[in-house]
Amino acid sequence: MTDPLLEHLVAVLSGVGGIETVVLGGSRSRGDALPSSDYDLGLYFRDQRPIDVGGLRRAMEPLIDPGSEAIITAIGEWGPWIVGGGWLTIGGQAVDLLYRNVDAVSATIDRAVAGTITVDYQPGHPHGFISTIWLAEVHHCQPLHDPAGAVAGLKCRLQPYPRRLALALVDRFQWEIGFAATGAAKAIARDDRSYIAGSIFRGLACAAQVICAINGRYVMNEKGALALAGGLPLAPPNLGARIDALWDRFAERDHAGAIERLVMIERDVAGLVDDWRRTQDQFPFR
The missing domain is CATH 3.30.460.10 (Beta Polymerase, domain 2)
Structure with missing residues (x-):
């Protein structure tokens, strides 16, 4: 010191x-x-x-x-x-x-x-x-x-990253990414931008938790979680740029376009999780 x-x-x-x-x-x-x-x-x-x-x-x-x-x-x-x-x-x-x-x-x-x-x-x-x-x-x-x-x-006690914890985080948060996208889409007809934005945020926050879990990384809080997730080995390609593009669409009031980008991220995360589940034994999780 x-x-x-x-x-x-x-x-x-x-x-x-x-x-x-x-x-x-x-x-x-x-x-x-x-x-x-x-x-x-x-x-x-x-x-x-x-x-x-x-x-x-x-x-x-x-x-x-x-x-x-x-x-x-x-x-x-x-x-x-x-x-x-x-x-x-x-x-x-x-x-x-x-x-x-x-x-x-x-x-x-x-x-x-x-x-x-x-x-x-x-x-x-x-x-x-x-x-x-x-x-x-x-x-x-x-x-x-x-x-x-x-x-x-x-x-x-925190190393290696616990396998059961990774599975619990995936099970808790993966389903909500798509659920958030569906909820946001239902709010388009009302032009409820706050609800749409909040739902998109939750979907992205859940994606960050899942990505970090399958990479064995502890997440401190929401701030910086997506940047952390995007830089990990098991992550959707160009995640940061895709999130920027999503919010650009939202700012332009293209809510459907923003939500579609969330759905594409969800699909990529699902593919990563499927691959991870098949190859878990290769990762140093207990």
Whole structure:
């Protein structure tokens, strides 16, 4: 770690009661951050030793830029999946904190490995909060303070990509691509552009989940998922350009043309899935 701000944040956060592990997530973890990119820090705790939120607020208060908006929530204030955390500005940089319960994440991994996933309504996630997001967070993060190896242990359980998870994601999302296209087509007569756009988005988001699953890739969220999917070995050809063309058609009010492009993507995804199902044993999934 060579980032002075990050080093200071980790030193402060690791001293707060209940914080067992501090991890770096987001673009700074992936290595594609801009100088202005947020610092996304995951704070992991245990059921029996929750974060001392009051202590966290006291520890962070001297670091927060004067006059800036600062939010540090209670555990659970942002719901069961986002949980809680903070939005801060420190040294002119946006610093986002997210609480994560090690025990809850571990149980979610157990269920996912066994082929059970959930999708819940969540503001900020227009396709819903898919439980595998927690797996993606663990897989992609960089542990900065993990003395008991809590997150390191979770990471080990995610490789190789679980076969039952891939099958569950395909079964959950593949059918909806065509279903979304059919629903969008029925709205053309009413010229309900919002419904058509929403249905197309859902179809594309489902396609991204399926493509990433058959490639054994964890998806963090909807943002960037299609770009990720389009660059994978098992993907429809020229996926990015085809999606651009789809939305161009929509912008021109050629709704039928936009939907037809979604249908063609669905057909390509179906062909990829069929091939993948026949050759699964060649892939390093457990």
